[in-house]
Amino acid sequence: MGKLNVTNRTKVKRLPQRASYETEVIYxxxxxxxxxxxxxxxxxxxxxIPTFYGRKDDLIYIHGSxxxxxxKLFSSGEDVCLSxxxxxxxxxxxxxxxxxxNYRSIVMYCKPEExxxxxxxxxxxxxxMNHILQDRWQEVRKPNQKELDVTSVFSFKINEASAKxxxxxxxxxxxxxxxxxxxxxxxxxxxxxxxxxxxxxxxNVVLPEYIRSxxx
Amino acid sequence: MGKLNVTNRTKVKRLPQRASYETEVIYxxxxxxxxxxxxxxxxxxxxxIPTFYGRKDDLIYIHGSxxxxxxKLFSSGEDVCLSxxxxxxxxxxxxxxxxxxNYRSIVMYCKPEExxxxxxxxxxxxxxMNHILQDRWQEVRKPNQKELDVTSVFSFKINEASAKxxxxxxxxxxxxxxxxxxxxxxxxxxxxxxxxxxxxxxxNVVLPEYIRSxxx
Numbered sequence: 001m002g003k004l005n006v007t008n009r010t011k012v013k014r015l016p017q018r019a020s021y022e023t024e025v026i027y028x029x030x031x032x033x034x035x036x037x038x039x040x041x042x043x044x045x046x047x048x049i050p051t052f053y054g055r056k057d058d059l060i061y062i063h064g065s066x067x068x069x070x071x072k073l074f075s076s077g078e079d080v081c082l083s084x085x086x087x088x089x090x091x092x093x094x095x096x097x098x099x100x101x102n103y104r105s106i107v108m109y110c111k112p113e114e115x116x117x118x119x120x121x122x123x124x125x126x127x128x129m130n131h132i133l134q135d136r137w138q139e140v141r142k143p144n145q146k147e148l149d150v151t152s153v154f155s156f157k158i159n160e161a162s163a164k165x166x167x168x169x170x171x172x173x174x175x176x177x178x179x180x181x182x183x184x185x186x187x188x189x190x191x192x193x194x195x196x197x198x199x200x201x202x203x204n205v206v207l208p209e210y211i212r213s214x215x216x
Numbered sequence: 217m218g219k220l221n222v223t224n225r226t227k228v229k230r231l232p233q234r235a236s237y238e239t240e241v242i243y244x245x246x247x248x249x250x251x252x253x254x255x256x257x258x259x260x261x262x263x264x265i266p267t268f269y270g271r272k273d274d275l276i277y278i279h280g281s282x283x284x285x286x287x288k289l290f291s292s293g294e295d296v297c298l299s300x301x302x303x304x305x306x307x308x309x310x311x312x313x314x315x316x317x318n319y320r321s322i323v324m325y326c327k328p329e330e331x332x333x334x335x336x337x338x339x340x341x342x343x344x345m346n347h348i349l350q351d352r353w354q355e356v357r358k359p360n361q362k363e364l365d366v367t368s369v370f371s372f373k374i375n376e377a378s379a380k381x382x383x384x385x386x387x388x389x390x391x392x393x394x395x396x397x398x399x400x401x402x403x404x405x406x407x408x409x410x411x412x413x414x415x416x417x418x419x420n421v422v423l424p425e426y427i428r429s430x431x432x
Contacts, residue, residue: 039262046255048299083264193403
């Protein structure tokens with residue numbers, strides 16, 4: 001663990017006290033979110049695509065169909081921007097102006113590197129699947145060569161990234177504390193509902209423990 | 217309500233059966249999400265910033281500090297890409313390959329238009345705040361001129377956008393239906409926890425009905 005170099009692109013200029021470049025902080029936020037948004041330039045326009053990902057050490061993995069426009073473009077080695085956002089709460093101040101949000105976010109710039117070797121590809125897919133649902137990989141039917149051949153996998157090195165976050169209660173102007181306006185934080189969380197069995201599932205298959213334990 | 221023209225940028229090429237260009241569908245997804253991700257080019261790099269927004273008719277409004285890098289750039293009239301993603305469920309198939317996700321997403325391309333007039337600006341801020349928390353605006357201390365002057369507000373016309381979504385159970389390869397692997401959908405939702413009162417809140421202020429009613 002350590003601290004990333006701050007670059008022109010990752011230096012947080014607005015409210016720099018909310019920023020961190022510590023890998024420990026960055027990894028923890030990356031591990032706590034489900035989806036990232038990838039930004040890239042295609043024919044002169046900015047595009048954003050949401051996608052799942054997984055992390056191991058200082059690498060993020062993403063995957064997709066080998067004929068996806070985005071992944072074809074990634075092979076060209078252009079930089080992409082990866083954004084991860086977790087909203088933890090609405091911060092309700094007495095004034096409209098001081099309303100805010102408690103959040104943890106990452107912005108990261110990187111060059112996608114394609115993974116070609118089937119074994120490495122399989123390992124990366126395992127990391128992505130277990131990021132989405134811990135221990136799922138061990139149960140499923142693993143990808144065969146034909147499936148691997150139509151799946152593109154890329155890694156992004158986490159070396160140009162910053163975290164930004166806010167926690168805590170609202171901060172109002174001094175004179176507004178006398179107002180009878182409800183103020184505080186409404187916590188927000190992502191939760192899971194009761195799993196819905198596939199109707200075609202064989203009767204003898206029971207809900208595995210690793211899924212039952214994520215129920216809320 | 218109607219259907220947007222499909223452009224080169226909004227035409228969904230991967231799994232086009234999941235796409236929609238109907239404004240009714242697009243508006244509903246936009247109204248159901250909390251945060252959007254904005255992509256823009258700054259000094260040759262793609263940047264992504266998450267932000268709150270609000271919608272009224274065919275306009276999306278966003279706001280921020282007048283000296284934010286992103287909003288200064290928006291004044292230049294360059295196109296931005298707006299992405300909204302709602303994850304509804306993890307789709308667990310018997311094979312790793314057929315794992316998927318139930319989601320509703322929007323991708324939109326637009327030219328930001330700055331709103332200068334204080335009254336229009338205030339109206340846009342009301343739309344943004346009520347998008348985040350219905351009826352909040354009526355209770356709070358409204359922005360004064362000084363606050364409006366340091367807030368930039370932009371509108372984006374929704375005329376180049378597409379929706380993409382998936383629903384339903386996993387779709388496995390025929391021969392995999394014999395496997396004893398649990399398959400189905402784990403629904404995901406964003407929910408609110410019990411509101412946390414600001415410690416400095418006057419004792420007589422009770423939790424308003426519009427906040428109590430969003431508790432889950």
